[in-house]
Structure formats: structure tokens, C-alpha cells
Amino acid sequence: MKSDERWLIAGLGNPGPWFRRTRHNAGFLAVDRLAERHGAKFRLHGARCRVAEIDIDGRRVLLAKPQWFINLSGNPVATVLRSHGIPTERLLVVQDDLDFPFGTVRLKRGGGPGGHNGPRSVNKALGTHDYIRLRFGIGRPPKGQTIGSFVMKEFSQAEQADLPALLDRCADAVEALVARGLSKAQDALHSTDA
Template identity: 75%
Template sequence: MTPDAPWLIAGLGNPGPWFRRTRHNAGFLTVDRLAERHGARFRRRGLGTLLAELEVDGHRVLLAKPQWFINLSGRPVARVLRRYGVPVERLVVVQDDLDFGFGSGRLKRGGGPGGHNGVRSVGDALGTRDFVRLRFGIGRPPKGQSIGDFVLKRFTEDEEAALPAELDRCADALETLVRLGLNRAQDALNARTES
């Protein structure tokens, strides 16, 4: 891996205004927050994705929001990776996760998709799962509600009120990852999640 290779942080979500504030779009919301911090704007680049570019302490970072539905995110992510020469070690996929309570965040490298079809699609398209994942907790559906319905629902009023702080926490972790590496970012994010 060349030391000046860019990072790619790909938020997973569904395109279109109807899905914008739904739980399944936690990945989009996280990369939106990171872009806002740096004054970066998303633009179409003909790769099936919206892209923004920024720098974190001299490190080039691409932010991607695939514009295919979330379960088909892999091909657009793979196209960006190839076009910009991003090594898989510098790919971060930001996803919603049912296994953690709302706002809990976890960073890890590799592992199975845990039932998330967007993550599965990325792994299948790349032929590897050796990328970093930021898992943004959205909690479990209430009794009687299907997972499919739950992930496509908007956040509750209380969750919306807490969402900016949670997105900032995840954006902090992503910046730490780029600057200082995975272990330092995991320590910071996981410690704050558990406190």
C-alpha cells in the first residue's frame, strides 16, 4: 500500500428523499456529517455514486454514497475503489446495525455481514471482507414489527434530538481512524459508547 493512497469512506443507504431520515440510511447520514464538517459537497461522478473529497491532516479522503439501493451497494463501491486506486485496507463502510442500541457505534475490520445485505454486497463485489466497518446502532424493532419495516421507518422524535451528537461521535472516530489508525479509533469510539 502506497503511503499517499486515499481513503474511501462509503456510507450505505437508499437514494431518494423518501429514505433520507430513515434508520437504514445511518451510513449516508454519517458521511453527510463528515462532509459538512469539512465544507465538502457531494457530486455525481458517473460511478453510480455521489462523491465528496476532503483532507484530514493531509490525508486524502473520498466520501461515497452509492446511488443504487442499499442491498446493491457493492458494485458502485468497487468502481470507486478501482477508479481512485484505494487499497481495500483503506476502505471504511458505514452501516446501520440492529445488534446495537440506538447511537452505539463500533469499529471493526473484517467479519461476516451479520445479516446486512449492503455489507454482503460490498464483500461479494470486492471478493474480500477485509475492510473496516463502522456499525451505527439503530436498535431492534418493537415486538410485532418486522425488521424490513423497522429499518425503513424514520427515527423517533427522541432519536432525532440525539442524532446530531451521535453522528458527531462517529465522525470523530472516522477522523481518528484516518489520522491515527484503527486501534486508536476503536478505543475512542468504543469507550464513549460504553460510558
């Protein structure tokens, strides 16, 4: 029954206002966009996570933003997942991804962390990588800039101009996933690529 099908959408990022618009916080920005779209407000869930609740197509959906640094995201995500009795197959982790050009949005089930410490922490806490990820491409750093420095900087001015539409694309993908399933959401998302 629809009303019994609950989802957890966990955006990965770093807490604190100084990280808010950085590339590493693409996951937070995407779940913030979903909350705004549905008129939801985040509240504290224990000391580890901020959560908001929305409805997508009659299904209860929790949005989560772990309040530990991104490389320690796993335990807060696992705590919320388990405390609400949500199975890992209905967990979506939203993250930035260096391996895709800026603005690329991809849905995928499973797979390794690809050098990203956020999913690595989630994998460890859950004991599995069999959950869905939405990866937001941020591109690679320019020559001479370290990855650490690149991901902790704010999006460029040109990227910021494109960001609202891209975050809407992420929100559309999440809504399609919950309402129609992974395969149909992937078809809709990936068919819009040039």
C-alpha cells in the same frame, strides 16, 4: 508519505428524498455529517455514486454514497475504490446495525455481514470482507414490527433529538481512524462508552 495515503469512506443507504432520515440511511447521514464538517459538496461519480473529497490530517479522503439501493451497494463502492487506486485496507463502510442498541457506534475490521445486505453486496463485489466497518446501532424492532418496516422508518422523535451528537461521534471516529489508525480510533471510541 501522508499525501499519498488515500481513503474511501462509503456510507450505505438508499437514494431518494423519501429515505433520507430513515434508520437504514445511517451510513449516508454519517458521511453527510463529515462532508458538512469539512465544507465539501457531493458530485456524481459516473451513474452509480455521489462523492465528495475532504482532507483529514493531510490525507485525501473520498466520501461516497452509492446511488443504487442498499442491497446493491457493492458494485458502486468497488468501482470508486478501484478507479481511485485505493486498497481495501483503507476502505471504511458505514452502515446501520440492528445488533447494537440505538446510538452505539463500533469500529471493526472484517467479519460477516450479520444479515445486512449492504455489506453482503460489498463483500461479493470486492471478493473479501477484509475492510473496516463503522456500525451505527439502531436497535431491534418492537414486538410485532418486521425488520424491513423498522429499518425503512424514520428515527423516532427521541432518537432524532440525539442524532446530531451521534453523527458527530461517527465523524470523530472516522477522523481518528484516518489520522491515527484503527487500534487508536477504537480505543478512543470505545473508551467513551458508559
